[in-house]
Amino acid sequence: MDEKTSTSPEVEADIERTPVEPVEQEGLEQLISQLDKTRAVLGEWSLQAQCLDADPEAFFPERGGNTRDAKRVCAKCPVARECLAYALANEVRFGIWGGLSERERRMKRRELQIKAS
Numbered sequence: 102m103d104e105k106t107s108t109s110p111e112v113e114a115d116i117e118r119t120p121v122e123p124v125e126q127e128g129l130e131q132l133i134s135q136l137d138k139t140r141a142v143l144g145e146w147s148l149q150a151q152c153l154d155a156d157p158e159a160f161f162p163e164r165g166g167n168t169r170d171a172k173r174v175c176a177k178c179p180v181a182r183e184c185l186a187y188a189l190a191n192e193v194r195f196g197i198w199g200g201l202s203e204r205e206r207r208m209k210r211r212e213l214q215i216k217a218s
């Protein structure tokens with residue numbers, strides 16, 4: 102493990118204890134149904150993405166890596182619902198989108214029973 106990616110156990114514990122407010126997901130199903138018509142097209146919302154200047158590695162961590170830094174950015178993002186709806190509608194498999202990890206999005210897809218087309 103190189104110096105850039107290593108984190109001390111104390112810092113890891115601190116990261117785990119720091120709560121990240123979940124992204125507001127109200128109206129998600131309606132957004133998804135709208136986005137389904139324009140699958141694989143990032144909308145104008147993406148121009149307001151809070152992560153445009155963020156470290157991409159934070160949003161695409163290795164398996165089991167820290168997702169909190171990205172989720173903190175997402176929690177303040179004005180287009181988090183649109184981003185999550187896009188990722189769910191297009192079954193984006195990697196990275197943090199709309200404040201959710203890949204696994205969390207799979208669970209959300211099941212919860213919303215989004216069908217792949």
Ligand code: SF4
Pocket residue numbers: 149150151152153160174175176178179180181182184185197198199200
């Ligand atoms: S919700 Fe997160 S990943 Fe999506 S655009 Fe906003 S900051 Fe980027």
